[in-house]
Structures are given as structure tokens and as C-alpha cells.
Amino acid sequence: MSTIRVTVWNEYRHEKQNQHVASIYPRGIHHAIGDYLSGIEGLEIGTATLDEPEHGLTEEVLANTDVLIWWGHLAHAEVRDDIVEKVRERVLDGMGLIVLHSGHGSKLFERLLGTRTGRLKWRDDGELERVWVVEPGHPIADGLGDCFEIPKEEMYGERFDIPAPDELIFISWFEGGEVFRSGCTYRRGKGKLFYFRPGHETFPIYHQPEVLKVIGNAVRWAAPNPGAAVISGRMEPIHPTSKA
Template identity: 65%
Template sequence: MIKVTIWNEFLHEINNPIVASIYPEGIHGAIAAGLNCDQISVRTATLAEPEHGLSEETLNDTDVLIWWGHLAHDLVDDEIVERVYNRVLAGMGLIVLHSGHASKIFRKLLGTPTEQLKWREADEKERIWVIDPSHPIAAGIGEYIELEKEEMYGEHFHIPAPDQLVFVSWFEGGEVFRSGVTYSRGQGKVFYFRPGHESYPTYYNQEILRVIANGVRWAAPSATTAPSYGHSEPLERILVKS
């Protein structure tokens, strides 16, 4: 059983009636409903909860953390960011969705600035092309996923060269975007997946949910031995040189 925590700042749904009508249970609620299955157990956490819902106990009991944020990146406490960062280095998987590219945790892990891309809200078609059909995150997906309406994100996307490029998006207005990228950080795996603007019902799309579920399985911790750092005793006897 993979233990997943879905974190959402949960502000759009409270403050914007349009978003509330699309996601009455919150974006986190929609994703949770789409992911719950025999292999994945889901809990949710939000910004307003004590410790943003990400206590040491919760994170230590989380295999994969899913992160959605937009309005309140700066309101996430630095101590919580450091806590999540250390858990990723220790093996917890992290899936960052849509505008989470500007979150403190994503920028800390990748070393990126806040302004990273072009954007536009114009109800555009998005076609998400599978670039690496052999990758487990793309399992069960055809050549592409087509979304009737989404927010546009366009290159240049100011991120380090990814370990793997899984998806590239094309938008009706002509832009393209690296919309599915993976990284390794310490013992942890990181997957960024672009679609999911709050004013569109993207997180009810079964193919989008399949990608996220695939990402959860891919990012789940593997049973590897933690590396050691600092001063180290020799494994073999060192002969004294005359």
C-alpha cells in the first residue's frame, strides 16, 4: 500500500465561486477521489491546518506527497518547507502539479527562480504529447492527452535539464511546454506535471488522474540503503608508506 498525502493551499475554492462550483470538495478532494484504490491510500492536508497539515508524524507516514499551490506560496512556513525537503532527500516521493512550479519546495529542490515561464488564460486546447512512451508514468496513455480548455504555460521553462522528459504540451495559441519532467534528489524522486488550472475541471479527466497515479507508483520510495556522509573509517587496512 502506497501512502499518499495530497497538499492543497485550498484558497481558490473558498474565495472564488466559479472554482468552488468546479471543485466543491477542493482540488485535493477531487484528486483524492480519483486516486483512492486498493494499492493507494490517500489523506489530504491544507495551508490553514496547524503546521499546514504536514507534521513530522504525517510526513514520516507519507510515501508520496502531491503538491498544489498558487496564491499563497509565500505563506508556506520555511520550517515546513525544510521538513518536506529533508523527507524528499530521505526517500519520500514528491509530485508537483501545475502552478506548484513556483512553490518554495520545488524551487528549493531545483534551485529555480519564482518567474519561470510564460502564461496565458484564454480557454485554449492543450495537447499533451507522450515523449517517452517507455516511461512508467506514461503507462496506459496513448500518443497524447487532449484537454479542451486549459491555461497556457509556454517556454522557456526555467528549470534544470530534467533527468527524464516524459510529456511536452502544445497549445492552440502556438506555444509548447515541457509539461512532464522528473528528477532525483537524494533518495527521493520528483515529478512535475503541468495541467491543472483551478478554473478548469482537469482533475476529473481520467487520463490526467492515470498519469498522477502512475507518478505515485513511480515516485514511491525504494528500499535502498541511506548513504552516509562526513568522516569515514577505511574499509580496508591502509598500509603505512615508508
């Protein structure tokens, strides 16, 4: 089995500005996720953050990334357009992308999906979330039961302004009554994309085993497959034609 090279990208602002968030993630959300993934055989983990040069997503880093995990919230507008375009091109060329929680409002997610994905209902009151598995045969749901619960989480509610997913893996129900499409897959070009909703920064979501298991499963699912070569541009006919 070949190694899957994973880069965990985190805006890394809440942890610097909010002591409560820092107490939950003293080394940042990116390291909480990365530390878990580093324990999975066959994964090679790197991290990158917004305030690094080129947001940590240099040509070299992107060229050596098979799956990119993206967490952002406060500073979507600060992500440079040229970096967004470089990442988008890598996804179209086959790099996997996992967008977490408030990354739904990122430039990258919106450009790949072609709509205003930041539009939804929300309430950050720390309600019970029950995440239902609606596609139990999917590899992203491997090892889960019918559902799992997150004791305290931010509510996201429909309607979520996204295109209909290629596959809907999870639906969330919240204590206040709302529901949400919480696990959605897409294909864009040769790349595979997974949106996974849980992850509000003021709750220890990325310490919960079920949430981390989903992310680990998603990394393996999103990893590139070589597939057929893509050829474009003007081509000579394979067989002689009447115009020859």
C-alpha cells in the first residue's frame, strides 16, 4: 500500500485569540487532527496555517499533498485568491479535499461547488447533535453504528446552499429540532471532495473518536487514484475520415 501524503490546513486564529479555544487545542486544531492521523499506518502528515508564507501552501507543499484537509472560519477573506486557485487546480487534477465545519464558507469550497455555500441557519448554544449514518455501505462510514452523538455542538440548519451531493453519507439532527446534510461527497475533475460538518472550535469535537474516525476514513476515500490519462486539445483522427 502506497503512502498517502496528507496536509492539514488550519486558519489558526481562534486558538491565538480565545483562551478557551486554546485550552481545548493548545497546539491548534491542525495538530489535534494531525496527531490522530499520524497514528494511522500508511499516512504521512504535514500541517499548514494561514499566517505562514503563501498560507503554508507553497508549490512544493501542494505537489507533495495527496489529500488536503481544510478548516477556516474568521478569515476566509484573507486567503489569497491566487492560492485558492492553485489549490482548486490541484483538486481538479486529482488531489483529495476534506472541508470541515465552517470551511463551508471558504472561497475554495464556494469556487469548487459554484454556489454560495456560506448560506445556512446556525446557533452556537452547545446543543446535542445526533449524526445519522444514511449510507452505511460507504467507506467513509466504516466502523460506525447507526448514529453517534456529539454532546455539545453548534447547530447548522437547512437550507444549506450547496448543489445536491453525489453521495449523502450523514444527516444531523439537533436538540432544537433542525436537521442538516452533514456529510457530502462530490467529484470535481479527477479530485474527490468531502464536506464534514462537525467541528465548532469552542467544543472538543476533534478529540471525539467517532469524528476523528470519519476524518481518517475520508482521507483514504479521497486519496487520488491514477485512472486514465487525460488528453485534451486538437487531436488527429484515430481512423481515416472522409476529410482526409
